[in-house]
Amino acid sequence: MTKSSKMHLGLFVLGTGHHVAGWRVEGAEAGAENLALIERIAQTAERARFDLLFFADALNTGPKVHPSVLVRLEPLTLLAALATKTTHIGLAATASTTYSDPYNLARAFASIDHISGGRAGWNVVTGAFAEAAGNFGNVGHPPHELRYAIATEFVQVAKGLWDSWEDGAIVMDKATGRFADISKMHELNFKGQFFSVKGPLNISRPPQGYPVIIQAGASETGKDLAASIAEVVFAVQQDMQVSRKLVDDLRARAEKFGRNPDHLKVLPGVCPIIGESEADAKAKLRMLGEFSDPASALKVLSERLGQDLSSYPLDGPVPTLPPSTIMQGHAVTLSALAKKNNMTLRELRDYAAAAMGHRLLLGTPEQVADGLQEWFVAGAADGFNIMPPWFPGAFDDFVNEVVPILQQRGLFRTEYTGRTLRDHLGLPRPPHPRAGMATDAIGRTVAS
Amino acid sequence: MSHRQMHLGVLLLAAGNTVSGWRLPEAQAGSQNYDLIETVARKAESGKLDFIFLADGLNSFPKMHPAMVLRFEPLTLLGALTRTTKRIGLAVTASTTYTEPYNLARMLASLDHLSGGRMAWNIVTGAFAEAAANFGTAKHPPQKERYAIAEEFVEVIKGLWDSWEEDSLVMNKATGEFVDASKMHELNHAGTFYNVKGPLNITRPPQGYPIFMQAGASDTGVNFAAKYAEVVFAVHQNMDTAAAFAKRLRDLAASYGRNPAHLKLLPGLVTIVGSTEAEAKAKLAELGALTHPIYAMKVLSERMGQDLSSYPLDEPVPELPPSTIMQGHAITLAETARRRKMTLRELRDFVGISMGHKLMCGTPEQIVDEMTEWFNAGTGDGFNLLPPWFPGGFDTFVDHVVPVLQKRGLFRTEYMGHSLREHLGLPRPEHPHANRATPRVTAAE
Numbered sequence: 001m002t003k004s005s006k007m008h009l010g011l012f013v014l015g016t017g018h019h020v021a022g023w024r025v026e027g028a029e030a031g032a033e034n035l036a037l038i039e040r041i042a043q044t045a046e047r048a049r050f051d052l053l054f055f056a057d058a059l060n061t062g063p064k065v066h067p068s069v070l071v072r073l074e075p076l077t078l079l080a081a082l083a084t085k086t087t088h089i090g091l092a093a094t095a096s097t098t099y100s101d102p103y104n105l106a107r108a109f110a111s112i113d114h115i116s117g118g119r120a121g122w123n124v125v126t127g128a129f130a131e132a133a134g135n136f137g138n139v140g141h142p143p144h145e146l147r148y149a150i151a152t153e154f155v156q157v158a159k160g161l162w163d164s165w166e167d168g169a170i171v172m173d174k175a176t177g178r179f180a181d182i183s184k185m186h187e188l189n190f191k192g193q194f195f196s197v198k199g200p201l202n203i204s205r206p207p208q209g210y211p212v213i214i215q216a217g218a219s220e221t222g223k224d225l226a227a228s229i230a231e232v233v234f235a236v237q238q239d240m241q242v243s244r245k246l247v248d249d250l251r252a253r254a255e256k257f258g259r260n261p262d263h264l265k266v267l268p269g270v271c272p273i274i275g276e277s278e279a280d281a282k283a284k285l286r287m288l289g290e291f292s293d294p295a296s297a298l299k300v301l302s303e304r305l306g307q308d309l310s311s312y313p314l315d316g317p318v319p320t321l322p323p324s325t326i327m328q329g330h331a332v333t334l335s336a337l338a339k340k341n342n343m344t345l346r347e348l349r350d351y352a353a354a355a356m357g358h359r360l361l362l363g364t365p366e367q368v369a370d371g372l373q374e375w376f377v378a379g380a381a382d383g384f385n386i387m388p389p390w391f392p393g394a395f396d397d398f399v400n401e402v403v404p405i406l407q408q409r410g411l412f413r414t415e416y417t418g419r420t421l422r423d424h425l426g427l428p429r430p431p432h433p434r435a436g437m438a439t440d441a442i443g444r445t446v447a448s
Numbered sequence: 449m450s451h452r453q454m455h456l457g458v459l460l461l462a463a464g465n466t467v468s469g470w471r472l473p474e475a476q477a478g479s480q481n482y483d484l485i486e487t488v489a490r491k492a493e494s495g496k497l498d499f500i501f502l503a504d505g506l507n508s509f510p511k512m513h514p515a516m517v518l519r520f521e522p523l524t525l526l527g528a529l530t531r532t533t534k535r536i537g538l539a540v541t542a543s544t545t546y547t548e549p550y551n552l553a554r555m556l557a558s559l560d561h562l563s564g565g566r567m568a569w570n571i572v573t574g575a576f577a578e579a580a581a582n583f584g585t586a587k588h589p590p591q592k593e594r595y596a597i598a599e600e601f602v603e604v605i606k607g608l609w610d611s612w613e614e615d616s617l618v619m620n621k622a623t624g625e626f627v628d629a630s631k632m633h634e635l636n637h638a639g640t641f642y643n644v645k646g647p648l649n650i651t652r653p654p655q656g657y658p659i660f661m662q663a664g665a666s667d668t669g670v671n672f673a674a675k676y677a678e679v680v681f682a683v684h685q686n687m688d689t690a691a692a693f694a695k696r697l698r699d700l701a702a703s704y705g706r707n708p709a710h711l712k713l714l715p716g717l718v719t720i721v722g723s724t725e726a727e728a729k730a731k732l733a734e735l736g737a738l739t740h741p742i743y744a745m746k747v748l749s750e751r752m753g754q755d756l757s758s759y760p761l762d763e764p765v766p767e768l769p770p771s772t773i774m775q776g777h778a779i780t781l782a783e784t785a786r787r788r789k790m791t792l793r794e795l796r797d798f799v800g801i802s803m804g805h806k807l808m809c810g811t812p813e814q815i816v817d818e819m820t821e822w823f824n825a826g827t828g829d830g831f832n833l834l835p836p837w838f839p840g841g842f843d844t845f846v847d848h849v850v851p852v853l854q855k856r857g858l859f860r861t862e863y864m865g866h867s868l869r870e871h872l873g874l875p876r877p878e879h880p881h882a883n884r885a886t887p888r889v890t891a892a893e
Binding site: 104 | 468470471472473475477478480482505506507508510514516517518519520521523524525526527528530531532546547548550551554555557558559561562578581582583584612617619621624626627629632638642643644645646647648649650651738
C-alpha cells in the first residue's frame, strides 16, 4: 500500500470558532453569518494551501445551542459565494439525506462543482438531531438504521443523476442548430425502496465526475457506509492507537467493497491551541473555560453522549450511559477519555466544549506539529480536519506558526499542484460508466 | 415635474429567449456558461436595471428549449453572483411543489444576506408535470391543489423568516450573552400540507422578506398574484389587453386589502434594436431565417384568422377581413405591420421570434416611443426584458435604448438605494413582533 508522504489538511469553519466561548476571546471575530470574516478565513486557508474548507450544517436550532450553529448562512449558497473568492481550495459542506430530495441536492452540488471548477465536496449526513424532524412535517425522525438505508440509496441516486450526461454533451453547433448531443443523455429510471427518480438531471456532468464524497459516521453502519462510498472520512479520535485501528478497519472494509483502499482518506479532527509554551497554551484553554456558558457547554456534551446530562452532579464521575443512538463516535471516545483520565462530569464538559469532543492539541508550534506528525507517520491519519477554537487569531496562529514547520519537514505542500479537490486529495476522477459505449437513436446504450 | 419612471428586469435565459437566437454568429450561449452569465449580469447592472431574473425547471428532455436542457442550479448560481454584483436585484425561480419550506427559506434568506438585500423569489408551482417523476411522486398535483400548497408554503416561509427579531444577536463579549432568546420565535405551524416547528437557523433577511414575484396567468394564478405578489410578470402582445389585465389585477389586490401600488406589473418585452429601421429589420430577418418558417407562418395565420401561406412573402402584408378568432392578436399584428411597413415575410419572422411576447423592432427612439406608449396606457410599471440572444441582443438595449429612456426622464440614471425593495419602491415588511422602528436595510460591503 503506497502511503502519501504529505498530509492533507482541511479547515473546519464554524462561524464563532469551535470552542463554545471562542467568540468572547479578545480580538476574536465571530458570526456564522459574518461573510466578510468567512471570506477572509477562506483566503487565509487558501494561502496556507489547505486541501479544503469544510462547513458543517444542521436543520434545526434553539436558544441553547453552540453559538456557531445558532444561526448561519446556508452552506450551499455560501460555498457558491466562496467559489468566486477562491481559486484552488476545496469547498465542502454537509447536507442531509433525510430531509432533502436527491434531484435538488444533486443539482446544487453539481452546480457548485461547475462554478468552482471542480472543487466541491459533500459530507453525507443522515441527520443527528431528532429535532430536525419538527421542521419537515413532524412525522418523526427515522431511526438510525433506516436513516442509513435511506442515505445509501440517496447517494446511489445522486451518482446516477450526475451521470445523466456523458462528458462533452454540450455541443452548441450553430451551423446545424444542435445544442446538446442527445445521444450522451441518459435517463436514470431509478426505482428503489425510498426513491423513485426518472432523470435526467438538468445539468451536465460535474468537472470532478462526482463531487468528493465525505462521510463522518462512526457507528458500525456508518463505517460500512464510509467504506463503501466515502473518499474522505472525518473522524473523532482521542487515542492514536485507536485511530490507527480505525484507519486499518476502514481500509479493510473498503477493500471488501472492491475499492482501492488508498482512495479513502481519514482525517480526524484536531483543535490546536498554540502558545509560547505548553503552560501558555493551557492558560488559554483555562481562559476559554472561564468564558464558557455552562449550560451551552453541557448541551454540547449531552449531544455527544446521546443523553441530557443536566440532572447529574457536575463534580461527580461521568455517568455510565446506555449506548447513544446518535454521534456514536463521540460517545465512545469521550466516555473512554473520561474513564482513562478519571474525569469528573465538569472536566469532561469543559474538554468537550473546547472542540465539540474532538482531540485537543495544546502546546508550542513545534509540539502541535509533533502531535500531527506522530499520528500521520503512525498511519493513524491521512491528515487532519483543523478546528480552531476561535477565529481569526487561533487559526492565524496555526497558519503562521505550525504550517511552516510541517512544510519544512516535508509533511505538507508548499504549492497546489492541481486545481480540483480530487487533485489535492490524490483521488481519481470517476469515469462516466457509459464512456465509449454505443447508443441507439434515442440515447439508450446498446451492446456493441 | 418628475416623470414616473419605469422598472426594468432582464430574463437571463442564457441561450437567449428565442429558441434559435444562440445560432447567430455573434451570439454566445449556454445556461452553464458562467462567464457569459456574469458578463450579462454586470452589463445589466451598468445599465441600472432593477434586477436580473433566472427561470428554472426541474426536469430535462431532448427537445427542450436549449436554454433549459442544461443549466446551473439557480440558487447556487446566485450565491456566486451575489459576490460579483453590487446593486442589481437578483430574482430566482423556485418551485413550491418540489421543495421543503424550511430548506428554501434558508437558501433565500442566505442569498438575501449574501447580497445585502437584493433577492426576489419567483413563486412557481411547476409547469411541467414531468418534474413529478424526478421526485418520487406518481403524479404532479392538479393545478388547484398546487396553488393551495403554494399558499400554505408562502405563509410558512414568511413565518420562518420571522423566527428572529432584528437585533436578536447580542454578542456581548463582556457579559457572555450571545443571543437574546426572547427575540426568537418558534413558528409551530400545523397546517394542511405542512407541519413546521421552527425556528429557522438564520436571522431575518435584510429585506424582511425577499420580494415575491409571480407569473401565472390562469385565474388561480392571478388570484395568487393578487394576494401575495409584489412583482407580476405578464405576457401580452396587445396594449389594450395588457392594460385591462393590469386593472383587473390591481382591483383584485385591493379587494384583498393590499395597496395596489405595491404590486409592480412587468409585461415581457423582446427587443431588436438597430441604428436604423432597416438595420433592425435585417436583424429580424437574420433571426427569422433561423426559426422554422412553416411553423411561424402557421402561428401567424392562426393569429390573423386566415391562411396566409399562399400570399407573396416579399410584398406588404395584405389587407384582410376582420378575424373571427384571436382578435386581439390580429389587430395588434396588422397595426404593427402598418406602422413598420412590414412585408409578409417580416411579419412572419416577427411572430416566430416573439414567442408570444410583445416584440418591438426598430431604432432606439422608435422602441422608446412604443415603450412609453405602453407605459402611459396603464399596462404596468415597466418591462421584463427577454433578449433574443446574448450578449449583443441585450448589449444594444443597454447601450442605446436605456440612454434614451434616461434622457427622457423615464428611467433611473443611478441606483438610489441598495436593496431591491428600494429599487422597486416597495415597502419593507415589519417584523410582526417589532415594537420599535425597524432598522434600514444596509448593504453588504
